[in-house]
Structures are given as C-alpha cells and as structure tokens.
Amino acid sequence: MKKRRLTRTIRIGHIRVGGSHPIAIQSMTTTDTRDSLATIAQIKKLEAAGCEIVRVAVPDEQAALALGTIKKAIDIPLVADIHFDYRLALLAMAQGVDKLRINPGNIGAKIGEIVAMARERAIPIRIGVNGGSLEKEMLEKNIGLAQGMLASAEKHIQILEDLNFDQILVSLKASDVRLSIEAYQAFSEKYDYPLHLGITEAGLPRSATVKSAIGLGYLLLNGIGDTLRISITGDPLDEVAVAQELLASIGLESRKRVKIIACPTCGRTEIDLIKIATAVDAALRNVEKDISVAVMGCIVNGVGEGKQADIGIAGGKNKAVLFKKGEIIRTIGEADIVSELLLEIEKM
Ligand code: SF4
Numbered sequence: 001m002k003k004r005r006l007t008r009t010i011r012i013g014h015i016r017v018g019g020s021h022p023i024a025i026q027s028m029t030t031t032d033t034r035d036s037l038a039t040i041a042q043i044k045k046l047e048a049a050g051c052e053i054v055r056v057a058v059p060d061e062q063a064a065l066a067l068g069t070i071k072k073a074i075d076i077p078l079v080a081d082i083h084f085d086y087r088l089a090l091l092a093m094a095q096g097v098d099k100l101r102i103n104p105g106n107i108g109a110k111i112g113e114i115v116a117m118a119r120e121r122a123i124p125i126r127i128g129v130n131g132g133s134l135e136k137e138m139l140e141k142n143i144g145l146a147q148g149m150l151a152s153a154e155k156h157i158q159i160l161e162d163l164n165f166d167q168i169l170v171s172l173k174a175s176d177v178r179l180s181i182e183a184y185q186a187f188s189e190k191y192d193y194p195l196h197l198g199i200t201e202a203g204l205p206r207s208a209t210v211k212s213a214i215g216l217g218y219l220l221l222n223g224i225g226d227t228l229r230i231s232i233t234g235d236p237l238d239e240v241a242v243a244q245e246l247l248a249s250i251g252l253e254s255r256k257r258v259k260i261i262a263c264p265t266c267g268r269t270e271i272d273l274i275k276i277a278t279a280v281d282a283a284l285r286n287v288e289k290d291i292s293v294a295v296m297g298c299i300v301n302g303v304g305e306g307k308q309a310d311i312g313i314a315g316g317k318n319k320a321v322l323f324k325k326g327e328i329i330r331t332i333g334e335a336d337i338v339s340e341l342l343l344e345i346e347k348m
Pocket residue numbers: 263264265266267268269296297298299300301302305
C-alpha cells in the first residue's frame with residue numbers, strides 16, 4: 001500500500017477531509033428533497049449506518065427552502081447538489097448547508113456572489129467532473145477523455161482560484177473504471193486539493209460493488225482519495241455498507257466495526273450456514289467493536305481456518321462449536337447458534 005498522498009485539509013461542517021484525516025463515507029438521498037420529512041428519515045438511517053456526509057439534490061427553489069429544516073434535524077454535514085442555477089446555491093447556503101457541489105464554469109458571472117457567500121460562511125465547494133457529460137470544448141481538444149476531465153477540473157478550479165477561493169474538493173467520476181482511475185491519478189499528480197472518489201452510474205448493487213471496489217480500492221491503495229461515495233442504483237444504505245466494507249478490507253475504516261469471516265460452504269456443511277451468517281451479519285452491521293467473528297461450515301476445517309478470528313462458530317450436524325481464537329469453548333444446538341454467539345460478542 002502506497003503512502004497516502006498529502007492533500008489540504010478542508011472542513012465540511014464538523015468533519016475534516018483531506019490531510020491525514022480518515023476517508024469520510026458519503027452518500028446521497030433518493031427522496032424528493034422538497035419532502036423534508038422523508039429526506040430527514042432517510043438521512044437518519046444513513047447516519048445510523050455510518051454515513052458521515054450526506055448530499056441532497058436541489059433541483060428547485062422549494063427543495064432549496066427545505067434544506068434549513070433538514071439541516072436542523074440531522075447530525076452529519078449536509079451537501080447541496082446544484083446544477084446551473086446560482087440562486088439555488090445562494091438559497092442553499094442561506095439555509096445552512098455545509099458544502100456545495102456545483103461546477104463554477106456552469107454558473108456564469110454570478111459565481112462571484114456564490115464565492116463571496118461561501119467564503120463568508122466557510123462553506124467549501126466540490127467541483128464534480130463527470131466523464132459522461134464532459135464539456136464539448138474539452139472533447140474537441142482531442143486529448144483523450146482522462147486528460148479532458150482533468151482539463152475540465154482545471155477550468156473550474158481556475159475560476160475559483162481567480163476569486164481567491166481555495167476551499168475546494170474535486171471529483172472526476174466516470175462510469176468506466178479505468179477512465180476514472182486515470183483521471184484521478186492525473187489530477188493527483190498536479191494538485192493537492194482533496195479528492196472525492198466515485199465511479200458514477202456504477203449500476204445495480206453487484207456491478208456497482210465490483211466496479212467501486214476495483215476503482216476506488218486501487219486508488220486508495222495507491223494513496224489517492226480523501227472521501228468517497230459508492231454510487232448504487234438502489235437503497236443508499238447499501239452505498240454506506242459497501243463503502244464500509246471496502247475501507248475495512250484495506251484497513252482504512254475510521255470507525256470500529258465487526259469483521260465477519262464466513263466460509264463459502266461445501267459438501268461438508270451440515271447446518272444452514274448461509275442463514276446463520278446472514279443473521280449474524282445483520283445483527284452486527286452497526287456494532288462498533290474492533291473484533292473479528294468467524295462463521296464456518298464444519299468443525300474439521302472451520303476451527304483451524306477461523307483461528308485468527310476473536311470468536312466464531314463451526315457447524316456440525318444440528319449443532320455448532322463455539323470457539324475463541326481457535327480454542328473450542330462449548331457446543332450449541334442449531335436453534336441457538338446465532339443468539340448465543342451474539343451474547344458472547346456482547347460480553348467482549
Ligand atoms: Fe467446507 Fe468446512 Fe471449509 Fe466451510 S470450513 S468450506 S464447510 S471445509
């Protein structure tokens with residue numbers, strides 16, 4: 001794993017992103033922002049699941065005006081996602097949002113007003129370059145898509161820097177994994193603005209998880225990236241779960257969590273291991289403990305293969321053994337495996 005690239009630290013509400021701060025997990029609501037109650041309810045669920053920064057779409061004035069109510073009801077920084085309309089950006093900031101996602105080049109002369117207000121309120125701006133909607137002028141440069149994305153980011157950055165504004169974060173998302181990697185790498189060689197990682201339009205959970213794990217995992221292992229969002233067509237709670245799993249699998253998770261090791265099952269399995277592993281995973285998903293739990297299908301191999309785990313079970317016929325660090329503690333009947341394992345974990 002390469003040393004993390006040193007970026008500037010930017011404050012987003014109470015969260016610091018960049019520098020040596022933990023990689024912050026972001027997600028985006030799927031509710032209608034104008035429906036503040038539904039949006040708050042979804043954000044509260046995201047918060048509980050470990051989301052650290054949340055973004056909402058602000059398509060119109062009514063949505064912008066709902067931001068104040070939403071902001072007051074939640075505990076994580078709120079980001080307003082705005083396209084083109086400078087008035088919505090001003091309204092969103094007046095409602096107390098913690099960050100704007102807006103591309104300065106799309107705003108025109110009024111960008112000065114946005115920057116002045118953002119500076120006064122210490123609100124950072126994320127420039128979000130999207131490979132799929134790259135400006136015509138960048139495509140016409142014929143420098144390739146990754147360099148075109150970099151040039152687009154540079155154009156937007158220049159506008160902000162010309163206004164003496166440097167509270168900037170940048171994303172260079174594409175739905176193509178290699179293109180995203182290339183664009184982020186090219187950017188990080190030139191700039192030290194913190195990077196928001198993501199593979200955009202990554203698709204349904206299976207494809208989004210694989211694409212994000214490869215793209216974001218590769219970048220993070222190469223020291224690139226300060227915050228991330230996993231884009232999934234589906235429940236944003238899945239985005240947070242996948243983000244946590246991704247960070248934990250490369251040792252970059254910021255909060256303690258239970259790591260579950262489960263065997264794939266085979267012809268030796270004599271209990272319903274998938275059901276047990278699913279129940280254990282669901283029960284421990286939001287438990288903040290730095291322990292590992294093994295859920296293994298058979299005693300023959302399970303205890304040995306799970307011996308690095310702090311605690312675990314290995315199945316037999318209608319029963320399982322409970323073990324700690326590879327040492328068998330006792331036998332449990334199949335019906336009580338999940339409850340007894342959870343009870344033991346609670347005591348740890
Ligand atoms: Fe099969 Fe046992 Fe290995 Fe699970 S632990 S895959 S049941 S041999």
